[in-house]
Amino acid sequence: EAQVTQNPRYLITVTGKKLTVTCSQNMNHEYMSWYRQDPGLGLRQIYYSMNVEVTDKGDVPEGYKVSRKEKRNFPLILESPSPNQTSLYFCASRAGTSGRWSSYNEQFFGPGTRLTVL
């Protein structure tokens, strides 16, 4: 089954304790990205990657790191989490980076990770 997976799905941690949220897709997609969703602010992009070893900042990158060593994986790293990073996080992927055809443009989302930082 074609899908985007994230782990963990739920996480409660404390301020300053480094954590990693994993993301993996099995669709051979080039483009992957991370979003956070907060009440009143909607979904905002954190980081994106257009291919292996190519990453760039989205709209709200502060406090986060990412890496793209393999095409299928795009982990999100919080080196020193703070309470303002409590949020619902989504990983997403799409096949390519150009064109109007759905096979390249349609974006798929993982199930989400609910993170609470105390």
Add this chain to the structure above:
Amino acid sequence: GIQVEQSPPDLILQEGANSTLRCNFSDSVNNLQWFHQNPWGQLINLFYIPSGTKQNGRLSATTVATERYSLLYISSSQTTDSGVYFCAVRKGGSQGNLIFGKGTKLSVKP
């Protein structure tokens, strides 16, 4: 940047009723998608529809790109249709990210 406005913000229906959700966007787009966020928080793809009309069971969508709006139709609504419906768009260019509207929160009562 591009603005995405959805209406209505909230909608309460009796089971079996029909509804129309609207998405207006402020610029030409290369991608438009409709999502359903279920009560567990998952974002479910409904339609990829930068233009034209598509149908999938009780749901259908129409995008009129030249007039910069899209409509999502839900017929014979069921309680499982409850949740938040998001419209998201992306401008052309490889780096563009999806810009989401604020959503329409739908509650279907039995």
